[in-house]
Amino acid sequence: MSTSGFDSYIADNQFRKRNPLSKDSETYHTEKEKRRLKRSEGKPRRFTSLDFHYDKDTQTCYCPAGNEMWRSGTHLKSNHKHYTRFTGYLRDCQACPLQAQCMRKPPTDRGRQVQFINDESRKKLNYGDKMKIKIDSPVGRRQYGKRLGCIEPVFGNITTNKGMNRLTLRGQTKVNAQWQMYCLVHNIEKLREAMH
Structure with a gap:
């Protein structure tokens, strides 16, 4: 990191x-x-x-x-x-x-x-x-303060609504792919809501 x-x-x-x-x-x-x-x-x-x-x-x-x-x-x-x-x-x-x-x-x-x-x-x-x-x-305080509106809703939706509370694969490539799949579903849902 x-x-x-x-x-x-x-x-x-x-x-x-x-x-x-x-x-x-x-x-x-x-x-x-x-x-x-x-x-x-x-x-x-x-x-x-x-x-x-x-x-x-x-x-x-x-x-x-x-x-x-x-x-x-x-x-x-x-x-x-x-x-x-x-x-x-x-x-x-x-x-x-x-x-x-x-x-x-x-x-x-x-x-x-x-x-x-x-x-x-x-x-x-x-x-x-x-x-x-x-x-x-x-x-840092300004950037970190944005977390509540930008990041927390995404993690809340993925972990609570989608049920992904842990990664089930091993290795960085597989973990990245699994996380990106969940993010893709999250983004598709947001697009669908924006269209209605």
Whole structure:
């Protein structure tokens, strides 16, 4: 895709979350919370790493309840990112009034664990990161905004009405042929509707 020469945009479900207009929008956050409550059947939102107070310089971390956590190590994951992990003291987590928001089950052998990425400044951009930068640019936002009227109806018709929710052939040539057949049927239907 990156070497094809096409001005491509790949769908990104975090697009609205990163939109500066959404940050100050009361409606966006209210509706988002309503959807979350419906999905979680009214359960409170669980804490993420963003809710923990991490100081990169002193390498200390405090949980949302204000308890200090101990550094349980630095790890290099398969994606070549360095993580610093902190673990809550078991006695603090067992007696914590925010336990339901922090852990799925009451702790028995260890407290809540949380990790933070280090060396972000030296992180190499992957294709996903480059796509996010492209979408977040003023031109990218304009182009990506056209998706709702141009692209979604086509995919909606082909996947829902035509029942094509997966490709059944293998190999790029065969997949292209199968996709083009569905697109051809979609276009013939549009022409027929335009003639009536």
